[in-house]
Amino acid sequence: MILRVDPSAATPPYAQIQAQVATMVRSGVLPPGTRLPTIRHLANDLGIAANTVARAYRELELEGLVATRGRHGTFVLAPAPATVEVAGPALADAATAYAMEAAHRGLDLDQALDAVRSAFRALDEPRRLA
């Protein structure tokens, strides 16, 4: 479990943990059944409050990526095959926000799609991390 948290980043620490774990689960780095570190342990490693890690785990549970099994800890689940429908309203909101931002700057659909393609490419590039 190599995680990094930058307290001065724009995205809050709990969201950074959430995103990194989610990526590792989806990419298979953390296979289903893996036991995540306890919130206190991880909090200690990262030098943050336990509550912050707890929140990240809570959000991950809402996403259906992990399950907390009481006394035994928190475990990785098999991620459901993703579809636009299942990704839910949160993804739709993100898409709408992006569409508004793009339209607002005068871009048409094709230009907006190109920007997303570029962003995706840039996203895949530095995945040497994790």
Add this chain to the structure above:
Amino acid sequence: MILRVDPSAATPPYAQIQAQVATMVRSGVLPPGTRLPTIRHLANDLGIAANTVARAYRELELEGLVATRGRHGTFVLAPAPATVEVAGPALADAATAYAMEAAHRGLDLDQALDAVRSAFRALDEPRRLA
């Protein structure tokens, strides 16, 4: 100048004004050369503080959509033809944020693009307003 501001909305009032004026400028409802209402006048109409309108105008000026001509007021400029390059880092950031959100939920590029297409369609639909 028919503008609406919902103080309880998620997007802050200054951003609502900014977005609505930007849309009207880009769509030609407000042709170049049009004089915008003074910040005090518009603030009065909307029942908000002058400073809030001032901020919206300031952001619009940064976008290059309007120009303030000192004593004479604030005027609509001819919007530059939009390109992805010119839309600048703000658009790139929005695209990256969206790409991360989508990847984070396990969507691939095509699914993410579909969601944007849907959002764009939904955006064009209720443009009976403005």
Add this chain to the structure above:
DNA sequence: TCCTTTGTCTCAACACATCAATACAATGAG
């Protein structure tokens, strides 16, 4: 049974963005 270890909950402090009010500077009409 007792105690350790797990996640959960609650509450206060803090940081940050936004808004409102007010004072200010510029500038052109009269």
Add this chain to the structure above:
DNA sequence: CTCATTGTATTGATGTGTTGAGACAAAGGA
């Protein structure tokens, strides 16, 4: 020259989200 009208700058209040610390409940092993 005077002054009304324009946008600008500063300051304080407010609300929201995030963090941190600690108390709490559950549950299995010794």
